[in-house]
Structures are given as structure tokens and as C-alpha cells.
Amino acid sequence: MTGPDLLPSLQPSLQPSLLTHLLRQGDRALVLAQRLGQVITHAPELEEDMAIANISLDLIGQARHLYTYAGEVEGLGHDENHFAYWRSAEEFLNPQLVEQPNGDFAVTIVRQFFHDAYALHYWESMEASSDATLAALAARARKETAFHLRHSQGWVVRLGDGTDESHRRAQLAIDSLWRFTSDLASIPDETELHDSGVVPDSEVGERWRDTVVAALADATLDIPASTSTSTGTSTGAGTDMASSGWQGHHSSHLGPLLEELQALTRAHPGAEW
């Protein structure tokens, strides 16, 4: 076997960190799409089945682009399906938030809102990436993500400011998911990518926090009290970086999710579908 076939446009020293970055973002999109795929046909109304399917579709599309590009950057001839179907849970680099179970509609929506607020600021910043492939992808993904955020934020406000029951459920969802938001504050060890302008913005986390604080106030919902006693990170969720999903540390929920996603494909190695 020969070594990787590097892209001529890519600075060789950036290759490992760019590959990791693409897998982190691709896994983020795919794992959340997979969770949403489990909701379709179980949504509170038909319009919601359609909206959730639509968001899931966009995320699958984003993951496919990111994985395809990851394959080019890696230079070993791997395609999108390799990264989705033939890696194990320890190799997945998504934030833990997106692997959390669907729960009730409040959990599904709050998880989506926390994610979308991150994803929108991420893609906005990536439009200025020095990497032309990523900048082009960001232009499209930003528009899609703006719709996703409008949808999830709209629901968070309606649930928070709806009935007593919906308020209670939304607050419970926030409280239970809050600890997973530390991953959204920043991605560790991407300094090289920041310095080279491939990932131009290192302050997505601050912007994420501003969006979340404003929307939750609008929704009459509270940010969990642990915020004020947090250590260091700007989101205040305070989980330490060693447990970050971006580094391959996961909750017990990722394994079964991947098992369902991958089982059929893995039962037929080499088959076309």
C-alpha cells in the first residue's frame, strides 16, 4: 500500500488537523441526522414530521460533503460511506450533545436548538475560511442552518411561553442537556487551523452563548444555575475538556445509535446499495 495521496492545494502540515476537523463536523451532522431519522413518523403533527425530515436531510447532505472532502484530504481513497459506516464509536468525534436520546419533543427541540445555534455561528464563520472547499460548503450550509435555527428556536419560545406543562418540560430538557453544551464552547487543539485561517473564528462559543441567552429569556426559560459556578469555559457548562466528544469521548448512547446505523452495511462487506 502506498502512502496518502495529498491534495496539491493543501499545506502538508495542516493535513492531520484538517482531517480531524472535517470528521468532527461531519460526525456532528450525521449523528444528529440519525437521531432525527428516528423521530420521523413519531412527531406531534404531520407538519413536524415534514420539518424534521427536512432538517435531517440537510444534515445528511452536509455530512456527505464533509466526509467526501475528508476522503480527499486523507488521500487513502475512502468515500463518504467509509466514514459513516466503517468507524467505531471511539473513532467518532461528534459533540456528545447530538448523540443524546430523543426523549420527549422538548428534549428533541432543545437539543436541536442548542445545536443549531452553534452550527449557524460555525457556518457563518466558515464562509471566510481560507479553504475554498469549506468556504463554498459553508455558504450553502449557513442558509440551511438559518432555517433550522428559526424552526428550533421558534419551538423553544412556544414551549417555554406556551402552557405550564410545556414550560415545565422545556425547562427539564434544558436542565438535562445543559451539561453537554460545554463541547459547543470551543473545539480543543485547533490552533493551527485558526492560525492558517482555515477555521478563522475561535469565538463561535461566545456567539453561541449570546444567542442561547437571548432566546431563553424570550422563552421565559432559565439557564441552569451551574452557569455561575462554572470553571473557565464561556458557556459555563464546566465539563472538562478531557471528556469532550470532539476528542472521541462519548456517552453510552452513541454505541447503540451506530449499531443501528451500521448493522446492515457491515453485514455485507463490499456490497453496493
Added chain:
Amino acid sequence: MEAQDRFDAIIAADERIEADDWMPDDYRSTLIRQVAQHAHSEIIGMQPEGEWIPRAPSLRRKAILTAKVQDEAGHGLYLYGATETLGVERADLLDLLHSRKQKYSSIFNYPALTWADVGAIGWLVDGAAITNQVPLCRCSYGPYGRAMVRVCKEESFHQRQGFQIMLTLAEGTDEQKAMAQGALDRWWWPSIMMFGPPDTESVHNARNMAWGIKRYTNDELRQNFVDMTIPQAELLGLTMPDPDLRWNEERGHYDYGEPDWEEFMQMVRGEGEMPAQRIRVRKSAHDDGAWVREAAEAYAQKHEAAA
């Protein structure tokens, strides 16, 4: 002109009855029953395929299947929209579905056991649906006919995607080929029974033909479907599970065997575990979502009042 005469004249001229036009009570209730059953079929039909979205074997197939199930939800929405023009609300029709007072196509009471079933459903079930629905684009009731135009375009896309899945499997490994043959064996007879009982036993054929709701009889549609599908099956190189199937030179059509109508009637009556499961899933989504719909309404009311 009397209202009835005007209605008769529109039907005789093969023009469209619109929502605001007078129509006989029987015509209205027949349409409500048919369009509601059709809408229910679209949304129950999301289940067998929806179960495969998380398990789809490639990202491309996952995307295509997600889009398909989304389309079916959209079909349900247009059709419930058409029933609203006839004076019935979606919420009330859903209650009738959940309490099993209204039916859906019994084809969706069969389980999708393997990935190949997703292919067979697209190819055969959407194929049969198109055969049924293309004539409905000319239905005498305007809103239903127009909904069907949009639906049929998407169904033919589904049918091609389903065929593509079958073709890839049929050209694949021995295991994939066996998977495709198994799905064809399971779905062929149920598909041709989708056109309903034989003409000799169909109760509503004549009246619905006279009203321009139905354009062809059950057996005519079934024959169209068989004639369209056999050449496609030959392309796949799979074996049709009907030993009586052969080209009839004289008739210019394929002859085919007699379906098991007793099984069909069991399915229509909704006996057994699968129908119970389909309704259970639908009803739990609806019931679990009640607090969400209430919240949305409470929020809208608060903010309407404030505005």
C-alpha cells in the same frame, strides 16, 4: 337551473365540481370517505419505510428514503386539505383513523422485513398507487384531482427509486439477490390486491364511474399494473411468484393467477398484530404530541391577544 341539474350537467360535460358548488350528499360523503382513506394511507404508509431510515445501508439511500417518507407526509397534508374543502377537519378524521372507524390501504399492514422490502414497496406499491391515481387526476371533484396531479409526479419518482434499489440488489451479491427475490415474493400478491376486489364483487364501481370519481374498474387497473410491471421484473431477472403468469397474444395482455382474496379480506378487516401495531404507533405519536399542539395554540392565543 335546479342545483341537481347543474351538478348533472357539469358531470355530463366532464367538467369539475368545485368546493363551493352544490353537490348531492352521497357524492360528498363518498368523496370524504375516499379522500380520507387515501390521506390515512399516505401517513400510515410512512411507517414501514420510516422504520428503515435509521438502517439505510448508504448515506445516499438514507437521504432518498428520508425524502420519500417526507413526500408521503406531504401527500397526507394535501389530501387532508382536500377533505377540508368538503367540510371535514383533519383532527376529526385522525380521530376516526385512530379509533379504527375509517380505514387505510391494507397494503401497509404487511411488514417491511428487509432492506429489499423498501425497494419492493417503492417499485410495486408506489407503482400500483400511480396506476390507481393517474386517472384520479381527472376526478370530477376539482380539489381532489388537483392534489392528485402533484402527488402522482412524486409517486413516479418513488417508483423509479424503488426499482433502482431492486436493480442494485438483483445485480449484487448472492445474498442481496436472495433478499430482492424474497421481497418480490412477499409484495407481489398484496400489490395486485391493492386494486380491490374483482369487478364482479365490487360494490361501488358503477356509481363512482357515473360520478366521474372512478374512471376504470378494479380489474382494468389491475391489468394495467400487471402489464406495466412484468417487463420491469424481467429486467431485474427475478422470478415472479405466479406460475399462471404468461403473455396472452389474443388479449394483448398478461394472464395472471387468482390472488388469495380470503387473505385480502382479513387484511381489510384489520385482523392480526400488524394493523394493531400501525394504529398504536400513529396514536401514540398523536397522543404524545397533544401537549405540544396545546402549547403552540396557547402561545398563539397569548400573542394574538397581545398584538
